[in-house]
Amino acid sequence: EPEVTQTPSHQVTQMGQEVILRCVPISNHLYFYWYRQILGQKVEFLVSFYNNEISEKSEIFDDQFSVERPDGSNFTLKIRSTKLEDSAMYFCASRRGGTVETQYFGPGTRLLVL
Amino acid sequence: AQSVTQLDSQVPVFEEAPVELRCNYSSSVSVYLFWYVQYPNQGLQLLLKYLSGSTLVESINGFEAEFNKSQTSFHLRKPSVHISDTAEYFCAVSLPGRGGSEKLVFGKGTKLTVNP
Numbered sequence: 001e002p003e004v005t006q007t008p009s010h011q012v013t014q015m016g017q018e019v020i021l022r023c024v025p026i027s028n029h030l031y032f033y034w035y036r037q038i039l040g041q042k043v044e045f046l047v048s049f050y051n052n053e054i055s056e057k058s059e060i061f062d063d064q065f066s067v068e069r070p071d072g073s074n075f076t077l078k079i080r081s082t083k084l085e086d087s088a089m090y091f092c093a094s095r096r097g098g099t100v101e102t103q104y105f106g107p108g109t110r111l112l113v114l
Numbered sequence: 115a116q117s118v119t120q121l122d123s124q125v126p127v128f129e130e131a132p133v134e135l136r137c138n139y140s141s142s143v144s145v146y147l148f149w150y151v152q153y154p155n156q157g158l159q160l161l162l163k164y165l166s167g168s169t170l171v172e173s174i175n176g177f178e179a180e181f182n183k184s185q186t187s188f189h190l191r192k193p194s195v196h197i198s199d200t201a202e203y204f205c206a207v208s209l210p211g212r213g214g215s216e217k218l219v220f221g222k223g224t225k226l227t228v229n230p
Contacts, residue, residue, distance in 0.1 A: 004157070019227065031215055042118075043158075043204060048215035055215035068139045095216070103218060105150070105158035 003024045004106035006092050012112045013082055014080065021077045021109045023092030032075045033093040033103060034067065036060075043091065090091045115139040118205050122223035128208040128229050129197055135190040136180075137225045147188040148177055148218065153201045161203070164188065165194045175199075198220030 005024045012020050025032050034046040048055040049067055057065075066078045075094075079086055089110050093103040121136045139145060149161040162173040169181040179190045188205060205221040 006157075032216070033215075034145075035218070035220075043206075043209050043218075043220040045217040045219065048211055048213075048217055050215055055213040056211045056217065087226050097214070102163065103216075106162075107155070107157040 004092055004093075004094055004104050006090075006106035006109050008108045008109060009107065012114065015113055016081050019079050019082055019111065021079075021090050021092075021111070023075045024073055025075055025092065025094030025107055026096075026104055028075070028096060029053075029094035030097040030106070031095040031103075032067075032069070033095070034077045035091045035093065036088040037091070037108075038085075038088045041062055046077075046090075052080075061079070079111075082111075084113050087111055087113045116143075116145070116207055116209055117130045117205055117221050118219055118221035120205055120224050121201075122224050123222065124225045124227070126227045126229060127195055129142060130194045132193050133191065133195050133199075133226065135205075135226065136205050137190065137221060139186050139190045139205075139207050140189065141186075141209075142206060143209075147179075147181060148206045148208065149173075149177070149188075149190050150206060151201045151205065151222075152223075158204065161190075195226070196230045197228050199226060201226060 007022045032049040037043045047057040064080045089108045091108045092106045095103045147164045150158040151161045162171045164181045172178045187225045202223045204223045206218045213219045
């Protein structure tokens with residue numbers, strides 16, 4: 001069964017460094033998402049992406065964040081200059097399209113900013 | 115603003131006992147409701163969803179949830195749990211987004227621990 005994959009599974013970085021989190025969505029899906037979960041808190045929507053552009057972003061998704069689909073298969077989340085509060089589990093999800101189609105999630109990348 | 119509340123952060127039960135994981139939502143529009151499950155070291159997997167029609171929805175592994183509009187609830191139940199049901203369970207609502215993107219709003223999750 002096709003699945004969403006994410007790399008790396010864990011990443012440790014120093015504050016102020018740039019990180020890129022990678023996701024490979026399911027191949028025939030059209031909508032892509034990033035969510036994050038800070039330890040002990042809710043899973044929060046960050047951004048949605050469709051037709052090579054951002055559809056919607058939350059107030060968390062400030063100028064330090066960017067997303068890209070560079071080659072038609074990968075979907076990346078870049079954090080330009082990481083802060084301590086960016087430490088979280090980041091989930092990628094994809095959806096085929098149509099009304100209320102299921103979002104399929106990857107296993108997550110645990111990011112720790114020191 | 116739309117929100118989801120999961121009243122219990124942890125629920126310990128014994129094997130073969132019944133369980134109910136509670137979920138309440140607030141929304142000013144019609145909602146679509148989901149339960150996702152996260153097994154240790156894995157991603158979020160869809161367990162079941164309510165879109166319309168029958169208010170009782172079931173999963174293939176014996177869970178069911180009932181949409182109750184008057185109580186704005188979508189509680190998850192299983193009559194007899196197994197050790198393998200140990201996981202974290204997330205309730206979510208789907209909200210329409212721009213361009214048909216439809217984002218999910220999650221509760222904080224409930225950790226279900228099934229003990230022998």
